[in-house]
Amino acid sequence: MGGLETLDLVVILVYLVGIVIYGISKSKRSSSEDYFLGGRTMTWPIVGIALFSANISSSTLVGLASDAFQTNINVYNYEWFAVVILIFFAIFFLPFYLRSGVYTMPEFLERRYDHRSRYYFSFVTIVANVLVDTAAALYVGSIVLKLLFPEISSTTIIILLAVAAAAYTIPGGLNSVIQTEVIQAVLLIIGSCLLTYFAFEELGGGWNGMMTKLDALLASGDVNFGDRAAEGKFIPANSGEVFSLVRPDNDEFMPWWGLLTGVPLLAFYFWVTNQFMVQRVLGAKDLDHGRWGALFAGLLKLPVIFIMIVPGVLALLLFNTLDISSLNYPLPGGEICENISDCPNLTYPVLLFQLLPTGILGLVVAGLLAAMMSSVSATFNSASTLITMDFVKKLKPELTSKQLVRVGQIATIVLVILASSWVPFIERVSDSLWTYLQLVIAFTSPPVVTAFVLGLFWKRANGTGAIVSLLCGGVLAIFMILSAVFDISPYINEIHFLGKANLLFLTTVVIHVVVSLATAPPPEDKVAEYTYKKELFTQETEELKAVPWYKNYRYLAIILLLVTAIVVGSFL
Template sequence: MLTLVSFIFFTALVGVLTYLLVRGKESESSDGYFLAGRSLTAGVIAGSLLLTNLSTEQLVGLNGAAFGDGLAVMAWEVIAGLSLVVMALFFLPRYLARGITTIPQFLAGRFNETTESITNAIFILAYAAILLPIILYTGARGLSGILDLHELTGIQNDQTILWMVVWMIGIIGSIYAVFGGLRTVAISDTINGFGLLVGGAMIAYLGLQWVGDGDALNGWTTMRDAEPKRFSSLGDADSSVPWPTLFTGVLLLNMFYWTTNQQIIQRTFAAKTLAEGQKGVLLAAGLKVFAPLILVLPGMMAYHLDTKGELFSADRVQVMASEARAAFDALADAERSAALAAEDASIDEEVAIENWVSATVQSQKKDQSYGSLVRQVLPKPLTGFFAAVMVGAILSSFNSALNATATLFSLGIYRRYIRPTADETAVVRSGRVFGTLIAIVAMCVAPMLAGQDSIFGYLQKMNGLYFIPIFAVVLVGMLDRRVPAWIANVALVAGFAAIALGYFAFGDWMKQVELHEFHFLGIVFVSLVILMEIVAFTSPRVIPEGALPDNDESLSPIPMTRWPLAGPVGAGLAIAVLLIYGYFAVI
């Protein structure tokens, strides 16, 4: 009960503080609602970037991946530091020089309105069908584990708890995002961000103490000695992140996420100056380099404790196994055959079924490991506090994705095609209505994600569908003015189609030839870039005489003076990334 009371108190406190800080601020104009009036400072930008990213698809998903694969999954965090350096030094000045609100607006200026429309459609579909449901699903998993909702409510059915928590989070998040705008999202992010960093560090320290019988340093040594291979920064061939993929799909997905993903970088467009934007992005980069302490180490501790039978109770494991067996029994004959296809044909069918059930239970453990660890290592009052912080993290990512979706619809579709003459109030209203509809769709889809082998792996796989073609077009658009609009549009559609075919039609073939999905993404990216450059060479775009260069800063709505220390700080962060990888590669 004390956990629940402290959870409600801290959740309400953040809501009240956010309301007091944004009360009376402009949110009825499109700049005020979608970009917080272009007034964000470095600290708010860094906090909002971090908490939008450090949501439950990271807390639950990445720690779950670490539960399965060990330290190698830190690639998703450490390489993010490099990507943010590139964002601060290369991409951000070009975005802010144009005074844009969305990435599709940038593409409209560089190519044409068709490019903008295609990108808008891809972003909106991806956020509604992939990102928002995953945020809600992982949030529900994490929260139910921390608060032990099975015990608290007396409801043992996992799906019932899942639906209840998904809708609770979705409704609260919709109120924040739909009625508050980006300023509300950014302010609540900053407040929750502080709590998340403090709480996450406490969990890492207390977890190590638990493993080490009261000595955190001994806890680290105990885990490393028990499973030395799990402490390598370089994943082997069986890992979800084999080390060669660091130079192909993993790098590209990271680059898109931190330089081109509307959900993440929208707060950087709201910077009051370029210098503030660069400082905020680089501050976030510095913190991301050390994020594995919060997002990877707990998952590794959870795995160690699970091998000793100390993470999940025997009763809870039995419930998982019963639910998995019931799920198998409910499958149609064809689905059963497909489920058992990976098993050795020579073994008894009942043994094969038990193996399938065991693998399903292990998958459930991945998704529930972080919440179970938090519940066991934190004192009751602090468990409620961290649950409130986790709700803040969930709401942050959900709010940001929902706000980004509303922005894309209102400015890219509603104002351009539905009501070109709409005033500011009508544009904002359209975003609120559309955001509400998308939230409802996401709340319906989220519970259906139960049963994925790795929810974080599923997220990265699905992200590849749209990350790669959009990043290729944005990057080429910045680097080569000769590329005509029509081939950029072809690249967007062809890239999306090629990756979808590779995933869903030729997935088995890729496994047979041992072509990793991340390498496949790298091949598609390079192919798209080569295709666009061939057309640029053979049939270049005609650039009007006297046209301003793409990076001209004279029309920017904010001061474009660069931060003098941006270059040295960026170089220092890049060196830190290499040192971290080198140390854990040979440890």
């Protein structure tokens, strides 16, 4: 394994110090709107890049490479489907979000339903921010730095990373987060392109060479598929099956029905209702910039398969049998990891240290740490916004704008401690970081998606139906998690996690509808202001007639869908 030279260390140090200073210099905190929403002045390129950067965090980057190493190329379905969901978001939900002037997604639920849904969803989102986004990003940072500095304890590394990310989030707020995300996204893309280039150079033969060697490797039987064969799970026989985005019913990661039902459900939660992501669009200067930014983020998602997923396949071809025991990386049971097959989460770091030359290695490691800091700072800011605006402001409405900012800063410090404490438990839950992320979202998202979808498109949905379905969905989710941990119900455990998500969604829809119909209709003002009507589409059509095609988001959305169809169609 390669290591960092002095030049690499200098590059990393200069970058990390520079990004903290830059973030603080871009702070806006004269009011709560400045601190939590960047003053609502973000233009579409900033919104789009910030969305992409916050989404393609270090945890996603490492997770994508890990699953690609295990031949789960259909992980790309989560990436391209974001385009469809972002277009849906831009057409239907975003106008209501911006017109209402809300700070948080739970606040919007209160506008449509009542305060009960707001408090519940806010609490769930805060917990998810800590357990999923923040902790996973810190985990990735600890993996990379532990390989570089094995003499430093993981706990110390995690604390240092969390403090570094909080250093500009606490004083600067959302504007500091987004301004640094733009730089980090550019560096992340450049680093991913460089890594892909050097991996292909090492392999030789370009794309066709990769496919030919992948066929030979699969035919040799030297790929470790774990217990897939014994469990009757799908095992790809050739490169065409590896790169097929549509898998058979027995695929353990994403069967074809999961692509049609589960992926849209999880993607909707992540892009339309998740405070962590939507907060960037709430900071847009107007509806047009919000819509253009969302579409731009969707466009940036399309090349991910080439620069972030394919490297995982190249690692399978190049380093499948590489002895990495010298890294002394411990497995959950205490044994030392001997090759990537034992610990696929190391796929991306191994690629970095084996392939990149001095100087470039430092730059790309800085990019990986930048992605981690971007994700952590984003979740710190979004979670502190939820705590401040959904709880503290409601309990103490007399607080001034500056006092609310101070509350948000204190909340961020608390979140740093909580997230850092959870990191050691991640690898105990799952050996695949991406699987861990999707499992948590699959169990938490269905009740929330139900509340938002029925709230916008069904006038009869009321607050009682919303809170009952949210609570019942939460109880069912907890039961499924406990069943998986303690083997309470083997029948439930045998259901694919995307199937569990679908089951939760259908159950909460039925509960929401039945309870809403059995109780009083919602107040007329909530229906009039926060439900979609055909008249809105007709009115917007008239307004868009005077807009040039290249500024008309509908034309841009159609073009984006066509490009997406071409890219996805080449992998069917």
